[in-house]
Each structure stands twice: as C-alpha cells, then as structure tokens.
Amino acid sequence: MSIATPPVTDDYAWLRDPGYPEVTDKAVLAHLEAENAWFKSRMDERQPVIDGLFKEMRARIKEADKSVPQKDGNWLYWIEFEDGAEYKEWWRRPVGAPDDGSADELILDEVALAEGKEYFRLGAIAVSADGTKLAWSVDDNGSERFTARIKVIATGEVLPDEIPGTLSGLIWVKNDTGLVYSLANENWRTDNARLHWIGQPLESDVELYHEDDEGFRVGAALSANEKWLIISTGDHETGEVRLVPADDPLATPLLVKRRQKGVEYDVDERDGVLYIHANDTHENFRLATAPLDNPGEWSTLIEGTDDFYLTGFELFRDFYVVEGRVRGLDRIELRYYDDPTRVQPIAFPEASYEASLGDNPEWDMQVLRVGYESMVSPASVYDYDVAAQSLTLLKVQEIPSGYDASLYETARLEIAARDGTMVPVSVVWRKDRAAGGPLHLYGYGAYGIAIGPGFSTTRLSLVDRGFAYAIAHIRGGDDLGRAWYKAGKLEARTNTFKDFVDVAKGLIERGFTQAGKISISGGSAGGELMGAVINSDPDLWGAVVAHVPFVDVLNTMLDEDLPLTPGEWPEWGNPIEDKAAFELIQSYSPYDQIRAQAYPPLMVTAGLNDPRVTYWEPAKWVARLREAKTDTNELILKTNMGAGHGGKSGRFESLKETAEEFAFILWQLGVPA
Secondary structure, eight states: OOOOOOOOOOTTGGGSOTTTTSOOOHHHHHHHHHHHHHHHHHHGGGHHHHHHHHHHHHHTSOSSEEOOOEEETTEEEEEEEOTTOSSOEEEEEETTSOTTTTTOEEEEEHHHHHTTOSOOEEEEEEEOTTSSEEEEEEESSSSSOEEEEEEETTTOOEEEEEEEEEOSOOEEETTTTEEEEOBOOTTSOOOEEEEEETTSOGGGOEEEEEOOOTTOEEEEEEOTTSOEEEEEEEOSSOEEEEEEETTOTTSOOEESSOOOTTOOEEEEEETTEEEEEEOSSOTTOEEEEEETTSTTOOEEEEOOOSSEEEEEEEEOSSOEEEEEEETTEEEEEEEETTEEEEEEEOOOSSSSOEEEEOOOOOSSOSEEEEEEEOSSSOOEEEEEETTTTEEEEEEEOOOTTOOOGGGEEEEEEEEEOTTSOEEEEEEEEETTOOTTOOEEEEOOOOTTOOOOOOOOSTTHHHHTTTOEEEEEOOBTBOTTOHHHHHTTSGGGTHHHHHHHHHHHHHHHHTTSOOTTOEEEEEETHHHHHHHHHHHHOGGGEEEEEEESOOOOHHHHHTOTTSSSHHHHHHHHOOTTTOHHHHHHHHHHOTTTTOOSSOOOOEEEEEETTOSSSOTHHHHHHHHHHHHHOOSOOOEEEEEETTOBTTBSOSTTHHHHHHHHHHHHHHHHHTOOO
C-alpha cells in the first residue's frame, strides 16, 4: 500500500548505480574519484600534521601485545599482535604446559590471511568441541559477506568445505560433524539458519529455519551448557526463539513463545529450566523462568524496575550473572539458584566507568573474567574470585609513549534539554586546560545503543591540545534504560537532535567552550545526527566530521528493496504506509532539509562497498550541500573505494583515518598541531 504524498524530488538520484552492489557506472565513478581528488588536494597541505598525529597515536599502542590467556576445556587461548602487525594471531597451548613457548600452537594467522589484500576482516572464529578443528570466516572487500572455511589445527590442512556469503557466527553441533551458519540473502538479510555437514557438498546443507518476515533477521548460538542450539529471530522491537538439541540439530525445533509485537526476549537453559530475559512486563526487562516442557509459561525471577535496566544475563553451573545499568552506570551482579534473595554485586572504584563480563567460556566457572575502564583509566582485565568476592588485576592497557592519569579530570554532568529532560554528559579534560577553549562533542543516539564513558588513546591527541572531550548520552540510545531509547525513536526521533544541540549550549553556559569552538563527530546513525544539527544550528559548530552518514533517511525508508529498510521501519517508521511517518521523516531527514544558508566546515566519509549506509547517501548529501550552501567553508568527501561501513581495516591503517579527522578539526578550529 502506498500513501497519497507528493513524489520526492531527487536531483542526485543518478549517483546510485543501477547495478549496485556492483558499481561500474562511469559517471558515478568519475564523480566519486573527482571528490576524492578534491579531498586529497585540500588535505595534502595537512599531511605533515596527519603524519604527526598518526605517529603519536601509534606510539600509544603497544605494538607487540598479548591478551590474558583464558582456559577453555583442555587449552589456554589468547591473541597476539607482533611488532608492526595490522592483524592478530590466535594462539593456544595445553593446560599445564610450560609458559615458555615450547607448547604454543598458532591456530589462525590473520596477518597471513590478509597478505596482499586492501581490506581484511575476520568475521567469526570457532574451535570444535574436541579442539581438533577450527572454523573461521573472512570478508576481504568490506561488503560484509563472509566466506567460511574449516581446517585441522594440528596439521594446518584446510578442508575443501567453503561457505561463501555468510553473515553470522559459526556454531559446531552434532559432535563436531556439523556447522550452523546463516547466509546473507540478495538483500543482505539473514533470513535463515543452515546446517553444513563437514566434508559434504554445500548442496546437501539443510535449512533448519527460514524467516518469512522480511524485517526480521536470524541468528544462532549455543546455550551456556552447550546442550542446545538457540535459533533467534527478530527486528528492533520483537523477538522469537527456538531450541534444538545440539546433538540432534535436525530434531523439530521447540518454540519458546510465539512472537508478540513489541516483546523482545532471549533464552538460556539449565537443568530443564529455561531462563528468559524479556521486556513483556516492564520495558527495562525482567528475568523469568519456565519449565522446558512448558516453555511459554513464564514466572518472574527478577522483576523489571525503573531503577535497574537489566541488559542481559549469563548462566554458569553454580550461579548466574545479570548485567545492567543503574542511572546509566554499569552494574554486574552474581545471583544464586538456591537462594533468590542472595545478590552479590561486583564493586568498582570510580564514580563513572564501563564494566562488563569478559570471555568466560566454561560452564563451571569459579573465577570470572571482567573488563573495566573509564574516561581516565585505561582498559583493565580482572579476575573476580566468586567465593572470595575479590578482584585481581591481570592486565592494564599499556601506553608505551606514557600516560599519567593524574593530569586529567573527568565529570559526569546533567544538562537540561529544552523540554526539561536532564541529559547525562561525560566529559574529560586536562587539569591545566584553559576555560572556554575548544571542545569536541560526540554523539550517536539510535537503536538503543549506549555510548559508555570508556577510555580512548586516540582521544588524547585532542585533549592534550587543550580540548575538552564530551560524550552526549542523548535519547535514542538506552544509556538510561529502555524508556530513554523509546524517547528518541519513531515519532520522538527529533528529541535526539534537540538533546545534542542543548547539551552543546549547556556546555557553553557552564564555561567549557564557546559557540564556533565546538567540533562534533558521529558515524552511521550518528552521521544522521550530524546532518540534522548542522541544518538546525549551523553557527554552533566549528568543524563537523560525519562518517558513513545515514543522511538520506526518507528515500532509504521508501525503498523496501534496500538491504536494511524493512528491518529499520520499527526504528524510524514506515513512510510507505504511514503518511505521518512520511511527513516526520521528511521534516528531519538531513538530505531533504538542506537549505540556502551558511554551513560549518564539513568532512564526510563513505565506503563504496558499504551495505549498511550505501555510498550514494553521503555522495548525494555532499552534492546537494555544494549546490545550496552560501558559505566558502571546507566541504570534503572521501570515499573508500575498497572498504565498507567501518572504513579501512587494520589497527594502524584505521588510525590514519582518525589522524585525518583530527587534522581537519585542528585546521578548522585554528588549534596549533
């Protein structure tokens, strides 16, 4: 069904190659190459600054680095980076073997796999239960369609099995004779869960589940006790789960509860009892249980509340762990099967931080791996002894060029939005910073994704040059719970943009900075945020960086053939069937709201192979801005011709793009490099 609305005028629709995802149209390629040439011509004079920033960013990274080994079955597993390496090596050694390198076994070498490739990204990696085989998947062009392979670890023999086009994890089942995966269909949607028998041709693979709703996506995982294959399907607001015995993946799936619009849930199992994390009785989720033989009858174990946003849980043999947030700060609690009233929170030292469970792969865990960081504290790895209720520090992120946390100060503020809502803001700055200096403001505000107050080594390149760095925890994320997310989506979407602007004005009022001295950045949906706020309040910003920005919202939501569109309607609205959604999206869509006015300096990035935000969105946006804007400020677009949504791959290559971004910001704000 369509709605009675005027057609959308789009003078730059020709920038969408009709053969996409293949881009071969000569006029389109010539346009992108001309923009890249203009980007290069404007940034070439900044190259010494870029090189200097890259050098200092790289100097903060420990080049030869190693993760803390973790036990899984009969092996200890870890990853390593060698000096100068862009990619990881994956290692293991037998439990009890000497830590002298003599028993170490390299199970996957990303460096070798990436050799000669412009782009490389490891998708999934999974060791078989018996420890003899390894499955992994690779994307070598940024399209996010991964090819899965399998090898025998002891000999290095790569088996003939090859599964192209995956977009999922890889799950070993049936005593390691089968591998469960999901294919991306022609519209880059995972509408299936499939079983591949090791050694058999792809034609014999079995579809375990197919999803008919084009807005839903399918994924698979193992239960914590590894007895069940969990097949989940859902969109941004509704979910449904089926269970299949991992040792009998062709058995009839057990449906936990039929989908109900607006209800999301996920499931695990222990001793014949299902544990269900669901938002059916409270938007901040509850934890419920149900007998395996009557999976739809849910009884509350932990009530949902306004105060505690229950984001997830993990089952272990003797206890379970719930994770969530209280007033926006992470909280980890141990709970016990035999005593529902016993709550054992893990205490952390700072007032504002990020904390989460790390890799805890075994069913019988008595010591939990935990990660921790804050805006001034580098990432740290702890072991938490469950019986002793004590944390032991195992590793702190090392910064070879030096870092003194005592030089910095951080605060968590609350700033009133125009409707009176108090918006949290995390800020870090050097103690010797002059008041009213430059400030960088980052935001995202979509999909219920929280942006935590974590640590960043690259951020120091701005902070050490007199910037304050602020994260606006705006509505649209779920930083303060599910209601915070709902207050920034669908008909409430413009709250996200208003919050960001009001945070900026509040920081000015508090003396942190001045109008025109604020640089801002965001990517993807955060790029949409950038586009909206430069339309509404262009004079606030001194420099803007929009990475792979989702700026052509209306045209994208009107095109149900695009990969993401049907699954995105619960987030943005369906303008095909809903006139009000059409009018609202049109009222804020950055591409549609460009007007004849002065715009701040703007740097934009895109990826030719990006399946999430297609390359033509930023290309069209920049073209229309060039036509409409009345200023002479910089407007530059860089399209990565061999990459996708995440930009360049590799730990150092990606730093070069951050160095470009920061060089642009310093240039436009007139801050000495």
